Every structure is written in structure tokens, then in C-alpha cells.
Amino acid sequence: MASVEFIGVEKVFPGGVTALADFSVTVPDGEFVVLVGPSGCGKSTSLRILAGLEEPTGGRVRIGDRDVTSLSPQDRDVAMVFQNYALYPHMTVFDNMAFALRMRKTPRVEVARRVEEAAAILDMTPLLGRKPRELSGGQRQRVALGRAIVRKPAVFLFDEPLSNLDARLRVQMRGELARLHSRLRVTMIYVTHDQAEAMTLGDRIVVLKDGRIQQIAAPMELYDRPVNSFVAGFIGSPAMNFLPLDSPGSGLAGVASAGQTPPEGAVLVGIRPEDVVPSPQGALECTCEVVEVFGNEKIIHLRTADGNLLVVRVEPSTPASIGGGARVDFRRGRCHFFGRAGERL
Ligand SMILES: Nc1ncnc2c1ncn2[C@@H]1O[C@H](COP(=O)(O)OP(=O)(O)OP(=O)(O)O)[C@@H](O)[C@H]1O
Ligand SMILES: [Mg+2]
Structure with missing residues (x-):
């Protein structure tokens, strides 16, 4: 040894x-x-x-x-x-x-x-x-x-x-x-x-x-x-979502829905697929592009109104159909913030 x-x-x-x-x-x-x-x-x-x-x-x-x-x-x-x-x-x-x-x-x-x-x-x-x-x-x-x-x-x-x-x-x-x-x-x-x-x-x-x-x-x-x-x-599957913080309909709206404020110098918000939650009054308006059914979970690929991709992990019973609309929020406090060089802030 x-x-x-x-x-x-x-x-x-x-x-x-x-x-x-x-x-x-x-x-x-x-x-x-x-x-x-x-x-x-x-x-x-x-x-x-x-x-x-x-x-x-x-x-x-x-x-x-x-x-x-x-x-x-x-x-x-x-x-x-x-x-x-x-x-x-x-x-x-x-x-x-x-x-x-x-x-x-x-x-x-x-x-x-x-x-x-x-x-x-x-x-x-x-x-x-x-x-x-x-x-x-x-x-x-x-x-x-x-x-x-x-x-x-x-x-x-x-x-x-x-x-x-x-x-x-x-x-x-x-x-x-x-x-x-x-x-x-x-x-x-x-x-x-x-x-x-x-x-x-x-x-x-x-x-x-x-x-x-x-x-x-x-x-x-x-x-x-x-x-x-x-x-x-790199760590986590599906991978963390990254959204630019200058996109009002997705990045900024998501951060606000999580009750967070981006720190000085942040350009990207990261949110894991399990930290995006469907909700009827959700702050992000999206269209559903892909639905993957795994039995124990569903992975949904959403397109936000301002054009960003958001991969979401939900319960298998959550309704989702390709082409349908969906509203989501980010889970409280779960946003990760990154600066221009990719560093965590
Ligand atoms: N004998 C060698 N001569 C020149 N370059 C080499 C040699 N062996 C490895 N390299 C280079 O060194 C780098 C690291 O190689 P390495 O084999 O350690 O990668 P790795 O992380 O194991 O990749 P993989 O997941 O593909 O196995 C690569 O750019 C590779 O091309
Ligand atoms: Mg190797």
C-alpha cells in the first residue's frame, strides 16, 4: 500500500x-x-x-x-x-x-x-x-x-x-x-x-x-x-444549461425566477436540467422541441422565446408534446454564474 x-x-x-x-x-x-x-x-x-x-x-x-x-x-x-x-x-x-x-x-x-x-x-x-x-x-x-x-x-x-x-x-x-x-x-x-x-x-x-x-x-x-x-x-448528464445573461427572456428571467442576482462581471448563467421546473406561471416561455422518455424520468429539450436551448429533467408523468408550449422557472438559489473567461463567480 x-x-x-x-x-x-x-x-x-x-x-x-x-x-x-x-x-x-x-x-x-x-x-x-x-x-x-x-x-x-x-x-x-x-x-x-x-x-x-x-x-x-x-x-x-x-x-x-x-x-x-x-x-x-x-x-x-x-x-x-x-x-x-x-x-x-x-x-x-x-x-x-x-x-x-x-x-x-x-x-x-x-x-x-x-x-x-x-x-x-x-x-x-x-x-x-x-x-x-x-x-x-x-x-x-x-x-x-x-x-x-x-x-x-x-x-x-x-x-x-x-x-x-x-x-x-x-x-x-x-x-x-x-x-x-x-x-x-x-x-x-x-x-x-x-x-x-x-x-x-x-x-x-x-x-x-x-x-x-x-x-x-x-x-x-x-x-x-x-x-x-x-x-x-463536463460533469453531469444531461449537461448543465448555459444561457447568456444579456438575454432578457431566458438568462435574466431565469435568474430572477430563482431569486438571485448575477454577480459583477457575470456573462453566463448555468442551470442543471433538474433545476429547471415546469410551472403554469413560469417566467420563461418556451416551445418543446424534443421529448425523451426513459421510464424513470423524462428529458425535454425546450427552446426559449429568445432562441436559447434549455434541457430539462422532469418526472415521467409530466405532460410534454413536441411543438407544444411550456413555461418554466429556475429552482431557488440554483443558478451558477460564470465570467468572461469561464471562471465561477
Ligand atoms: N508518443 C507520443 N508522441 C507525440 N504526442 C503524443 C504521444 N502520446 C500522446 N501524445 C499526445 O499527447 C496528448 C495527450 O495524450 P494522451 O494519450 O495522454 O490523451 P488521453 O487523455 O489519454 O486521451 P484518450 O481519452 O483519447 O485516450 C495528445 O495530444 C496526444 O496526441
Ligand atoms: Mg488515453
Whole structure:
């Protein structure tokens, strides 16, 4: 078990691409941290630097009380699970999981003990004799996890490990990862571009954009108090609505209906879909353009009289029809305000 520290890490690739700039994160021992951000923002690069697969062009990396910046990957005591988990096709599940231990000349009895233990944790015991082609996608993913678990690393690194799975399996494996963490209590660093995975798995979330950290916070802090309009728009689904504050029929009317006053310098108001409420006397007059029925909720896309789009989450019983009119208010005190540079005000 160990803590992890990135201290002012920088990575500039040959050719001048800055993948990470001034990247500083401290992960206490046993924490589950999720790095999230759009494609190309530097997520994999940060994990590869921690694993020793890539050398930073600046800064230091520490694992536990050791500076590992110039240590080779095998001396770092980390195990990485990748998106394409590349199992050895001709080996059984047992042999796939045992492979790294045998390479290290671990005694036979110890290998068997660790593989059986990992298989039990992952509910894979009956499958140990099978080959990867005889497994479902989710089961293969569990073998990849098993390969990491048997090594008993100080730190687990996950690079989008669930993105090859279908939506249902992804949710199931998400639950299994959460259980795995609460059982092992090992430091885990998990990379994803999926904000739902980040919110549900992370003790804390690091939001990255263009190689720069935007915010580090616990999930609900991130959701309730995003530091800028990028984080506000990235976390949450459907995304937060943004309206210009110079639009009297939508932005300004909405803010007034919430009983708020925009702070000095605010140019945008942000309002989450669940914080827009239909009401017969609502201050915003809209037309309904799209209705999405999910069973447990309805998502309605409204067009305000002055032309802005407003996505609203409502009870499934709320009446809504395409082309129909609707009036809405913003929930009291729920407006987020942003300045010209996107900063939270
Ligand atoms: N070996 C390399 N040489 C040059 N540029 C690279 C190299 N590897 C990555 N990059 C660039 O560095 C940036 C960050 O890449 P990285 O793979 O860390 O992104 P990511 O956040 O993991 O994206 P994704 O979600 O698509 O996996 C990108 O602009 C990428 O093109
Ligand atoms: Mg990546």
C-alpha cells in the first residue's frame, strides 16, 4: 500500500505537443482517484508516467516514500490494467493470471494460492480452466483485473478498462471495481472520459483539459461547485444549461425566477436540467422541441422565446408534446454564474 504524488509533472513530446503541464496531485494511501477529461487531455500520459512507461520532461513522481521518477517500471510496484487487455489466447485463465508471478520465479504453491484468492474475489473460480475465447467480454475483463490483483501491487492503475464493454456490463463491472476497492483498500488511480464512471467510482476526481488540471474535488463538490464552465459542462448528464445573461427572456428571467442576482462581471448563467421546473406561471416561455422518455424520468429539450436551448429533467408523468408550449422557472438559489473567461463567480 502506498500514497502517490505527482509534483509539477510536465510532458512535452518531441514535436512540441504539451501533454501535461504543471500536473500536481497527491493521492493518499488507499484512495480511489479518477482522472477524467476529453480525448487527448493527457490522462493516459499521466498514468504511463506513473507506471514508468514514459519519462516526464519535468517534475517528480513519488510512490510511498520513494522518488520513482527515474526507476524502471518493474521496480515501481504498480500494476496497470489497460483498455485492450490482451490476454494470452493459448493460455487458460489460471495461466494468464499466474504469468507475471511465474516470470518472477514465485514458488508454485504461492502462485496457486494467489491465483485462487484473486479468482475467488472476482467470482472466477469455475472459469480457471477456460481459454480467453471461451469467455464473455466481462469475464475477460475480470481476468485482466485478476492479473493485476495477483501481483499485490502498492498501486493499481486503470486506463479506461471498461470502454470495450457494452453499457450494461460497464455498469456491472463498475460495481465490481467499487467492491474490489472497498475490499482491498489499495490506492487506485483510474482514467476515463466518462463522467458517470468518474462520479460513481472516485473518492476524488481530477478534471483535466488540454494537459492542465481544472479542479480536484470529491464528486458532489465537483457537481455543486464547479470552478469553471468547462467543469460545469463536463460533469453531469444531461449537461448543465448555459444561457447568456444579456438575454432578457431566458438568462435574466431565469435568474430572477430563482431569486438571485448575477454577480459583477457575470456573462453566463448555468442551470442543471433538474433545476429547471415546469410551472403554469413560469417566467420563461418556451416551445418543446424534443421529448425523451426513459421510464424513470423524462428529458425535454425546450427552446426559449429568445432562441436559447434549455434541457430539462422532469418526472415521467409530466405532460410534454413536441411543438407544444411550456413555461418554466429556475429552482431557488440554483443558478451558477460564470465570467468572461469561464471562471465561477
Ligand atoms: N508518443 C507520443 N508522441 C507525440 N504526442 C503524443 C504521444 N502520446 C500522446 N501524445 C499526445 O499527447 C496528448 C495527450 O495524450 P494522451 O494519450 O495522454 O490523451 P488521453 O487523455 O489519454 O486521451 P484518450 O481519452 O483519447 O485516450 C495528445 O495530444 C496526444 O496526441
Ligand atoms: Mg488515453
